Amino acid sequence: MNNIEYTSNEEFDSFQVGDNSVVVTGAIISTEPVRNRTNPGKQPVLRCVLSNMEGRQLRVLIWNSRIPEFEGRISHQMVRLTRPRVMRANPQFFDASLNLMEIELFVQDNTRVDLLGTIPAAPVAERPLPLYELRDIGNITGPVRLTAFIRYPIERQVVGNYSYGSGAITDGVYHSCINVAGPHKAIPAGTHVVVSGELRRNNYDTLILQVTDTSQITIADDQMMDARLLRASFRVIPRDTPRELHPAVGLPVLRQQMVALLAQQVGPAAQELIHSAQIHQLVDLPVFNAGGRVQQIAVNNGTSERQAGASKSRHEPVILRHKNIKKVPKQLLYASDGDSDTGSVGDEPTDSIVIPDSESEEEETSKRPRYDLFEDDCDD
Template identity: 25%
Template sequence: MEFTSNAEIDSFVIGDNTIELIGYVDGIDGSKQILFIERGLIQNVNMTFFKKEENVVPIEVCCWRNTTIKILGRYEELGTIEPQSTINTCIKNCAKEIGKIIRLQGYIRVEFTLVPMGHSSYGNGAIVDDVYRLRVHIVDFKDDPTLKSGVHVECVGEIKKDKNDGIFLQLENMSKIEIIDELVLSTDNLRWGIIPPETRNLDDDEKNKAKRSRIQKNLDDSGINFSRVDLDEDVTWDSE
C-alpha cells in the first residue's frame, strides 16, 4: 500500500477541493483504518488544537457532499514499519532518549483515564520510580481496572517533549503497559515521586546544585519523612 507522500501533502493549497489522500487514522480513539479520501477540501487547521510537537501539518482535510471515503483495511495488518530497537532505561534518565522507543518500569501514581482533546482522545496517567515522576499518554486507550494506583508496571513507548519542553512517554496501545509482579507501592511512598526526568546533569553548575538543595528542603518540609532521601542515589522502596 502506497500512502500519499509528504511532498504531495506539503503541496496542498487552502481551498482546493479536488485533493486525493491515502493514509491511516491515528488520532481518533486510536483507529488504524486506512482511508482513501477523494475530493477532500483542504482548510486551515484551528490553531487552538494545533501542536507542532505532534509532527502534523497545519492544515486539515474536510469531507463535504462531493467527498467519497473508502476503507482499505487496517494499518497493522500491512506490516509496513520495521520495529525499532528498544532501549532499557529508567524514569530518571529517560529524557536522554527523546524520539526513541524505550522500556522502563515504575509504579502507577495517577491512574489512567480517557482525556478528550479536540475531536480525539487519549489515555493519561503518571508513574513513579524513586523520587522521579513521568507522565504517560496512551494513544489507543481502553480502560483496564487492574491498573490501580501503586501497581508495579513496565511500559514500552516513545519519549517525547510537549510544547513546554515537558517530558512524557507515549504508548501506542494498552498492550504496551504490563503489570510485572504483585508489588503494590504504598500511598506514602507514591507521594515521593515528584521530580520530572532529568534533562541534564543537575550537578553541572552552582545554579543546579542550589535547585537540588531546594528540592531536598521542600521534601523535608512536606510532612513526610524524607530524611533518608539522597537525590544522587537510588531509593529502595518498601512495598505493601
C-alpha cells in the first residue's frame, strides 16, 4: 500500500461515540451523490465509505461548506482524517448487508483531511508461462519458458545507435538464436538454463527468442554440456519435428518407437518380420549418436528350436531373408559419424544393403558387411 499504514481493526473497534480526537487512515472505496438531509434545515451532505482493507469499513459524512473541497476528488483515494467526530450511524441509512460499522465519522469545519494518493491496484498474479522443450517450438510464437543449454554466450552487438545482447541456446540437437534487449551478463557456454521470453520470427522467417534482460535467464542446475555436443547442435528447429527421429540429449528411446520407425521405413511387406521382432524382443535398445541417428543395433541372436545345437556367436550377424524385401534402408544400419563399435561402416557409400535370397547371391555379396535385425526364422 505504498508504505501507508491503514488504521487497524482493533483501533476501529475502540472508537467511542462523541469522540473527536481520533486519527483515521484508510481508503475511500465508494461515494454517493450529494443529497440534502431530510431533517429540519435540509443540509447537504456528501457520503463516502472508508475502509482499512482488512475488514472494517464505515461511512464518512462531509457537511456543508466542506463539500466543494472533496466532491469529485475523494473517490478511490487514500485519506487521513484528523479529529473527525465519531457518531452513531443513522438507522435510516444503515444497511448491515454492506458490512458497515454501526458508527460514522463526521468531517467538521476543524477536521483535517489529507489526500494521500490513489488506491493502488491490487497486484495481478502473473500467469505461469508454458514450459517447452527446444525441439517443440517450431510452430510457436508468443511468451514461453524454455529449458536449454547456452550454446553461444550472450555478447553485446551494436547496430547503428542501438545495442543489444545476442547468443544462442541448444538442447544438444537443435539450436535457437536469443536476443537480450536490456542489460546482460556473461553466462558460460554449456550452462543449463531456464529462459523466459517471447518467440518471434524476423523478416527472414528466422525463429528468435526475445528476452527483456538476463534476469529472465536463470541457471537450472549444475549440468554442463561439453564442447563436442555444443558444436554438433547446429540443426535448425523445423516447424514440425518428429520427436522419435531426433531425441534430445538424455531422453530415452522406447522399443515401441523403434518398431514403429522400422515399419515406416521398411514398408508393409515387413509386417511379418516386425511382428516377429515384437515376439522375440530386442535384448538391447538402439544406441543413438549425438546427431540422433542409429549408431548400433544389438539384437537377440539366441538360437531357436530349429537352430538347436548351432554354434552362432551372440555377436555374429544373422542373415535377414524375405522374398518381398530386397533392401534395408542404410540409415537404419549405419552410424552417421562412423564410430560404431561393431564395425567402422559409417562411410558406406551405398544407399542400402542388398539382402540375398539365394545361396549364389549370398556368395557374391559375402564380402560386404551385413547388420541384420531379426533372427533367421524366415529362411526360404
